[in-house]
Amino acid sequence: MNNIQKRLLKPSAATHQDRRGRLISFVCVSFIMILTVAIIGFIAIHGLATFTDNHISVWDFLTKSDWNPGQMGPNGKPEVGALAMIVASFAVTLLAALFATPFAVAVAVYMTELAPKKGARMLQPVIELLVGIPSVVYGFVGLVVIVPAIRTVFGGTGFGVLAGSIVLFVMILPTITSLTIDSLKQVPGYYRNASLALGATRWQTIYKVILRAALPGIMTAVVFGMARAFGEALAVQMVIGNAAIVPTSLTSPTSTLTSQLTSQMGDTIMGTLPNNALWSLALVLLLMSVIFNVLVKLIGRRGELK
């Protein structure tokens, strides 16, 4: 009797397994949390050193466009104005998203609504192929093909925002396309049936029902694409010209946050102002990616299908 009672009151093998599983996943999750916090903390500490240790004003950093952290400016202070990089980063990102979205939506509609079987068989491998190409290859193609093409058509050197956004357009197209496909597939079948039953044409169904219903998902896709464009470094660096000048036109050389980071990190010494200034640029990038993430969450919440 006593023995049975003991056995019944003791946790079973399955309970042990359950606890062990929970412990393992808890350890993994906390490791990732600590890692994320550590990365953010590390970038923040180094990025803020420009303002706390080197006494550069945050306002100057965000609104001035003279970038010369290694040398003294005319007023006896190093020039650390990141405006050109911030403007250029936003310009290439927005423009690339603007180019890519119509194409991505068209491809997604074709693959899910118009010719699901044939379309998927034809376009799926193409999209997957685009994802697999390393960014340095995109940059090289940009340097050898796109930059000279822009130079012949629009004049100037060919380096600039336009070349950068064309390269990014190809790079973010797969991201936006595949996420758009997912959100189109999530539109319930009875929406289509109901619309067609009411006498709507196929085009009206796609345009007025399916795309409307999938709009939050498509917007999320675009934001994800923009986040990728904002963070891309190498390919953009090769075609943007890397001049720390606020772009005056689509074909004037400029520099993005990432291109400035990659081209100068190797030649600065940890702890000096030129290095801290680069960390500040990284901090701006980090903040932007946080904002992109929040945007995705907000769009997702507002557009939930009930």
Next chain:
Amino acid sequence: MRLSKLIPVGLAAAGILLLSGCGTKNKENAVTVVGSTAMQPLVQKAGSDFQAEHKNYTITVQGGGSGTGLSQAETGAVNVGNSDIFAEQKDGIHANKLKDHQVAVVGIAPVANEENGVKNLTEQQLEKIFTGKIKNWKEVGGKDLPIIVINRAQGSGTRKTFETKVLKGQQPVKSQEQDSNGTVKKIVQNTPGTISYLSLPYLNKQIKTLSVDGVEPTAANITTNKWEIWSYEHMYTSKHPSKATQAFVNYLMSKPVQSKLVKEAGYVSVHDMKVHMTPDNRVLPGQ
């Protein structure tokens, strides 16, 4: 249970990895070299030759830029830090903690696109182009074509040398910046109106080299300082380098390497120099 069967397999695999990691190579005989990309081809070639002659040594050569080389050598993370500039000239580096080995001399020459119609510039014209005062090739006797300056990235050793010798402290014009010799070469070749500068090992017939005041950037002119835009290629080690590190540096300084490999790679041997440069950029006679 499946998991319990996997554990011994995993342990065995980890053991093999550990053994292979520390079994074959002796840390004493390993030399890690990091830094200047301009020096990378030379040091890499010398490293593999050295390993062929001394089987028990391992030489690892990586790029990363002069700044990386200097700071990694100072902290002791690597055995040798390659740099195009004197440690004294780099902010944030404590030069007194490092030992300087000047293994070669590299010249830097202005290069321009084929189509501008100019082959020679005066020192003053060159200075005015890079400070933005001359904006069209016709002002220096060439075609009516706007000048496009391509600079190297801020903090680059090559740029520092060029600006010290040509601009003499003046602010450079705001312009495009590229972070490698290779990209600069590609852009100057293909873009009409461009001017930039390259280190001599990167020059060849495909790209037009400009002479300054009629002086050609040749090895002979560099040894006498007739061509003034040059710098040392430094290998910085700690004050008391390991035996292997010292052996590798000695190998680079040896007669056979200096008279063959260094010259073939487009550098000037330090043994040939008839002048020397001090960390504050003064050039004095004698080695």
